[in-house]
Amino acid sequence: MTLLATTPTTTWYLVLGAVLFGIGAVGVLVRRNPLVMFMCIELMLNAVNLSFVALAKRLGDIGGQTTVFFVMVVAAAEVVVGLGIIVSIMRRRPGATADDIAELKG
Amino acid sequence: MVQYPSIDWLAISPLVILLGGTLLVLVVGALTKVWPRGLYAVSTAALSAAALVVEMVLWNRVGHEGPVSIINDALAIDRFTLFVWIGVTIATGLVSLSTADYLRREDLEGPETYTMYVCAAIGAMIMAASNDMVVLFLGLETLSIALYVLAASHRRRVDSQESGLKYFVLGGFASAFFLYGIALVYGAVGTTNIARAGQLLSQQVFVDGDDALLLAGVALLMVGLAFKVAAVPFHFWTPDVYQGAPTPSTSFMASVGKFAAFAAMLRVLTTALGARADDWRPVVWVLAVASVVVGSVLAVVQSDVKRMLAYSSIGHAGFILIGVEAAGHAGDQDGIPSSLLYLLLYSVLVIGTFTVVTLVTRSGDRASDIGSFRGLGKERPLLALAMTVFLLAQAGMPVTSGFIAKFSVIKAAADNESYAVAIIAMVASVVSAFLYLRIMISMWMSDAESGDEAREKVAVPWTAGVVVLASVVFTLVAGVFPGWLIDATRDALVVVR
Numbered sequence: 001m002t003l004l005a006t007t008p009t010t011t012w013y014l015v016l017g018a019v020l021f022g023i024g025a026v027g028v029l030v031r032r033n034p035l036v037m038f039m040c041i042e043l044m045l046n047a048v049n050l051s052f053v054a055l056a057k058r059l060g061d062i063g064g065q066t067t068v069f070f071v072m073v074v075a076a077a078e079v080v081v082g083l084g085i086i087v088s089i090m091r092r093r094p095g096a097t098a099d100d101i102a103e104l105k106g
Numbered sequence: 107m108v109q110y111p112s113i114d115w116l117a118i119s120p121l122v123i124l125l126g127g128t129l130l131v132l133v134v135g136a137l138t139k140v141w142p143r144g145l146y147a148v149s150t151a152a153l154s155a156a157a158l159v160v161e162m163v164l165w166n167r168v169g170h171e172g173p174v175s176i177i178n179d180a181l182a183i184d185r186f187t188l189f190v191w192i193g194v195t196i197a198t199g200l201v202s203l204s205t206a207d208y209l210r211r212e213d214l215e216g217p218e219t220y221t222m223y224v225c226a227a228i229g230a231m232i233m234a235a236s237n238d239m240v241v242l243f244l245g246l247e248t249l250s251i252a253l254y255v256l257a258a259s260h261r262r263r264v265d266s267q268e269s270g271l272k273y274f275v276l277g278g279f280a281s282a283f284f285l286y287g288i289a290l291v292y293g294a295v296g297t298t299n300i301a302r303a304g305q306l307l308s309q310q311v312f313v314d315g316d317d318a319l320l321l322a323g324v325a326l327l328m329v330g331l332a333f334k335v336a337a338v339p340f341h342f343w344t345p346d347v348y349q350g351a352p353t354p355s356t357s358f359m360a361s362v363g364k365f366a367a368f369a370a371m372l373r374v375l376t377t378a379l380g381a382r383a384d385d386w387r388p389v390v391w392v393l394a395v396a397s398v399v400v401g402s403v404l405a406v407v408q409s410d411v412k413r414m415l416a417y418s419s420i421g422h423a424g425f426i427l428i429g430v431e432a433a434g435h436a437g438d439q440d441g442i443p444s445s446l447l448y449l450l451l452y453s454v455l456v457i458g459t460f461t462v463v464t465l466v467t468r469s470g471d472r473a474s475d476i477g478s479f480r481g482l483g484k485e486r487p488l489l490a491l492a493m494t495v496f497l498l499a500q501a502g503m504p505v506t507s508g509f510i511a512k513f514s515v516i517k518a519a520a521d522n523e524s525y526a527v528a529i530i531a532m533v534a535s536v537v538s539a540f541l542y543l544r545i546m547i548s549m550w551m552s553d554a555e556s557g558d559e560a561r562e563k564v565a566v567p568w569t570a571g572v573v574v575l576a577s578v579v580f581t582l583v584a585g586v587f588p589g590w591l592i593d594a595t596r597d598a599l600v601v602v603r
Contacts, residue, residue: 014293021282021286024282025279025282028275028279034271034275037275038275038278041275041278041279041282044279044282044286045282045285047286048282048285048286048289051286051289051290051293052289052292055289055292055293058293059292059293059296061296061297063240063292063297063298064289064292064298067240067288067292067298070240070243070244071243071285074243074244074247077247077251078247078251078274078278081251081254081255081274082254082274082278084255084258085254085258085267085270085271085274086271088258088261088267089264089267089268089271092264092267093264098275101268101271101272102268103264103265103268103350104265104268104269104272104345104346104349104350
């Protein structure tokens with residue numbers, strides 16, 4: 001009961017943000033589907049957004065909250081370019097994973 | 107009633123000229139038939155020249171009136187900013203000209219590539235001028251997204267698309283780290299403004315463990331920036347991306363991309379985190395030493411010239427980091443000027459080098475192995491001579507700009523008693539000279555092999571010729587008379603604080 005009655009503090013949100021960011025980072029490193037890797041990057045960006053909002057709330061500053069809008073716009077622009085590149089590769093080699101796309105070697 | 111910030115239009119007019127001009131070229135280019143030879147490139151170069159004129163006017167204005175912070179402290183207009191702006195604009199003009207014939211050769215003619223160059227240049231300029239970390243992030247993304255497109259822009263080469271995908275995934279990954287760093291520093295300091303964060307941090311005293319949030323933020327910022335400047339151990343993308351991307355785009359990444367990333371790094375580290383220099387300086391030290399050593403050694407074992415130059419660019423990033431490390435010492439006056447000088451001289455050098463590589467890779471942009479340079483000395487002696495000048499300059503030969511660049515960062519390190527890093531840099535510089543000699547030997551001394559006659563002749567169109575000539579002249583002039591450039595970089599020490 002006491003646990004449920006506790007009010008969430010900023011730290012909770014920061015920890016959640018860090019965990020989400022970690023999941024995203026690990027996802028980029030271990031997943032092999034370009035689309036899933038891309039989704040993991042979006043997860044990382046949104047984890048940062050959560051941290052920004054939590055910190056802005058704690059600091060009582062509107063700046064951190066407005067930053068989130070900029071980050072969302074940037075993420076949207078990245079989606080456009082990223083999907084464009086992924087589609088152009090998939091059209092040439094359907095079902096390619098990150099391991100298959102390895103023509104460039106030293 | 108909302109209060110809008112007042113806008114100093116003259117101060118941002120280089121950005122307005124570039125953006126307006128390139129959108130005009132794009133729209134008119136889309137509505138008309140393909141323009142005659144090289145006109146897209148010439149109009150983009152003319153735009154750069156127009157922006158350059160305004161930047162010179164601003165340089166004088168800042169000299170009289172001192173640095174200003176504009177648009178609600180979002181952008182800092184000081185000589186540091188303007189030095190980078192001038193460098194980026196010149197690089198954009200040169201790369202545009204060197205692209206002109208490439209696009210026709212590869213049958214990709216159109217205004218889009220040039221628009222991407224200019225958009226990336228605008229992002230780079232915003233990064234250099236930003237006085238707020240969120241603005242810095244926006245500039246970084248404007249630059250990066252345009253570079254992803256440029257890397258993937260050769261539609262018929264699968265290498266180019268692979269390079270674009272790799273750059274995109276790893277670039278996005280690094281941007282996320284950088285952004286997380288901004289969030290944590292914001293949480294610790296209470297502002298994202300760079301100058302104000304610097305003031306607050308110089309007054310703030312942290313007692314045991316209080317600064318964990320700040321230190322974590324600084325570490326994440328360093329990861330993001332080190333990735334963008336391609337410092338070891340965050341360099342893995344560089345060889346693949348440089349090799350796969352269309353060669354003119356590679357030269358754009360190596361010049362403008364590096365210029366902007368280092369400018370941002372210098373501004374964040376010295377202005378915002380200047381009071382915490384003892385925390386970040388050892389990190390920069392490690393990055394610098396690892397980059398010069400790994401860059402030089404791995405460059406030697408490559409067989410593809412674009413990969414070699416990618417590793418050599420990692421080595422050069424290490425040299426610039428030596429200047430950044432010097433800037434972290436208390437009371438230092440040489441770190442920032444030497445880094446800026448290195449960046450400008452290296453940018454021109456690398457554009458010249460990659461312009462020659464563009465011509466040698468011939469139709470299809472594939473022949474970038476070292477054998478493609480065989481016999482260039484006989485076939486195109488002047489082009490081979492220019493390449494020799496660029497390679498000697500990159501190796502740090504006296505009488506060329508490369509010597510001045512390397513000398514100034516090593517002197518900055520030695521003045522701050524970082525003797526270890528200075529010695530390591532000099533040894534690495536000797537190792538990397540071997541790589542440049544390999545290309546030169548291939549050009550001048552290798553015997554012809556069977557099948558060489560069947561190869562396509564290397565054509566030198568006038569646009570690329572102009573770029574190579576301008577780069578050679580600048581390399582030699584800056585090598586013999588570096589005084590005026592060194593004075594200009596010294597002026598860049600006065601920044602908005």
